[in-house]
Amino acid sequence: GAVVSQHPSWVICKSGTSVKIECRSLDFQATTMFWYRQFPKQSLMLMATSNEGSKATYEQGVEKDKFLINHASLTLSTLTVTSAHPEDSSFYICSVKPRDRGSDTQYFGPGTRLTVL
């Protein structure tokens, strides 16, 4: 497998503030990184795809100005939730697709629980 970390694992913030979530691939370089959101008792919903050296591609209905994604390097992607509101409270999970590997398997981070008060 592959090791993916996320930081922080949980965060509580006040409404109107911005929160940055980091996703790191620890033992490989990631060509592509993905961000998902999961509400309680629901499935994962893809928010955006980030490719090395290019802008993120957002899924329909996801506001790119609210959810800023930066694929800073081959091992780091960040998701910034700007001006967070209670409805943004959710479980945010990243996944990465290793570069130069024989498999197309994606590996997921442990997730970040965001609670907006």
Add this chain to the structure above:
Amino acid sequence: LAKTTQPISMDSYEGQEVNITCSHNNIATNDYITWYQQFPSQGPRFIIQGYKTKVTNEVASLFIPADRKSSTLSLPRVSLSDTAVYYCLVISYNTDKLIFGTGTRLQVFP
């Protein structure tokens, strides 16, 4: 992207074999099948992946019939720690997008 259908929930007892079937009638030639496991408040964990026939690893087996319109994840001798949600995904070789369905919530009882 092929849509998948799987049971919402299943119950089992420790030590039993559990088979979770997933339907993917619109699977394309270049698509392959992947299963993930997710525990509460954790990211999904890759279990197994296959294209056709049978694939086996240390945790599960994946059975895919010749028409590939369905697949069955087999978990041998489940334990309480196998209680989780299991997602079946059909992935196209030409795209990286993973579209998660509802998953199957497996509850293992002692």
